[in-house]
Amino acid sequence: MSTIPITDRTRIRRLPERQQTDRDQLYAALDDGFVAHVAVVRDGYPVVLPVGYGRAGDDLYLHGSTGSGIFREIADGRPIAVCITHLDGLVFARSAFDSSMNYRSVMVLGHATVLDGEEKEAALEAIVEHLIPGRWAEVRPTSKRELAATLVLRMPLAEASMKVRAKGASEEEDDGEDRSVWAGVLPILRVAGEPEASDLTPAEVAVPASVRQAAAKLEGAFAGSTF
Numbered sequence: 001m002s003t004i005p006i007t008d009r010t011r012i013r014r015l016p017e018r019q020q021t022d023r024d025q026l027y028a029a030l031d032d033g034f035v036a037h038v039a040v041v042r043d044g045y046p047v048v049l050p051v052g053y054g055r056a057g058d059d060l061y062l063h064g065s066t067g068s069g070i071f072r073e074i075a076d077g078r079p080i081a082v083c084i085t086h087l088d089g090l091v092f093a094r095s096a097f098d099s100s101m102n103y104r105s106v107m108v109l110g111h112a113t114v115l116d117g118e119e120k121e122a123a124l125e126a127i128v129e130h131l132i133p134g135r136w137a138e139v140r141p142t143s144k145r146e147l148a149a150t151l152v153l154r155m156p157l158a159e160a161s162m163k164v165r166a167k168g169a170s171e172e173e174d175d176g177e178d179r180s181v182w183a184g185v186l187p188i189l190r191v192a193g194e195p196e197a198s199d200l201t202p203a204e205v206a207v208p209a210s211v212r213q214a215a216a217k218l219e220g221a222f223a224g225s226t227f
């Protein structure tokens with residue numbers, strides 16, 4: 001089992017038993033997500049923005065417009081923090097104090113570097129394939145103008161932490177023996193809706209494999225789907 005090294009900055013201090021150091025679990029949590037929140041210090045104050053991302057091996061990839069404020073800042077090599085969070089359940093305890101959430105959350109610290117040439121195109125493919133698997137092969141090639149308008153960055157998973165809560169409701173000793181208040185977990189699942197074709201898509205064009213695969217990435221999405 002490959003482990004994620006813990007550094008002074010990534011050591012979880014509160015409930016340290018929730019620190020997950022199995023690298024495969026880290027990959028799984030990253031591959032299961034869609035949105036990363038990227039934090040950067042701008043003119044002395046913190047800014048956090050949501051962005052899509054991709055992963056290949058031990059690298060995260062981010063992309064944005066060359067005109068985007070945060071991407072221009074990240075591109076200058078300043079330190080950033082990237083956070084990906086999954087809410088897996090609401091935990092109903094018999095006290096408000098012990099009420100909680102089940103979650104998997106990842107934080108990556110470091111610097112991103114700007115990619116060019118073949119690395120840039122490979123990273124864009126990784127982002128597209130992460131968000132909508134199979135789509136890269138379905139769409140036309142990215143044009144030179146589109147590539148020039150897009151900043152693509154690599155963020156190594158060199159310094160990362162993962163925290164997980166995956167259990168039922170906790171009890172306090174002074175909760176007493178009265179168990180008349182329901183306690184347990186309400187699992188939170190993601191579900192895709194039916195695909196909605198654009199007005200310009202002819203009716204005879206079938207829903208492609210990438211849409212099915214994107215839906216499959218969402219837990220339970222295929223259960224009642226008719227497409």
Ligand SMILES: Cc1cc2nc3c(=O)[nH]c(=O)nc-3n(C[C@H](O)[C@H](O)[C@H](O)COP(=O)(O)OP(=O)(O)OC[C@H]3O[C@@H](n4cnc5c(N)ncnc54)[C@H](O)[C@@H]3O)c2cc1C
Nearest residue numbers: 035047049050051052053062063064065067068069070071
């Ligand atoms: C689900 C999701 C995925 C996204 N994926 C990408 C991506 O992959 N690449 C990308 O470039 N952009 C993405 N965006 C948009 C991104 O969050 C920024 O809006 C974008 O990067 C351009 O910001 P800007 O240059 O105007 O912002 P900046 O100049 O960096 O920000 C100026 C101010 O605008 C406000 N602001 C900017 N964006 C947001 C926001 N999303 N929500 C609320 N306030 C905001 C903030 O107050 C911020 O301080 C995504 C947004 C969402 C919600």
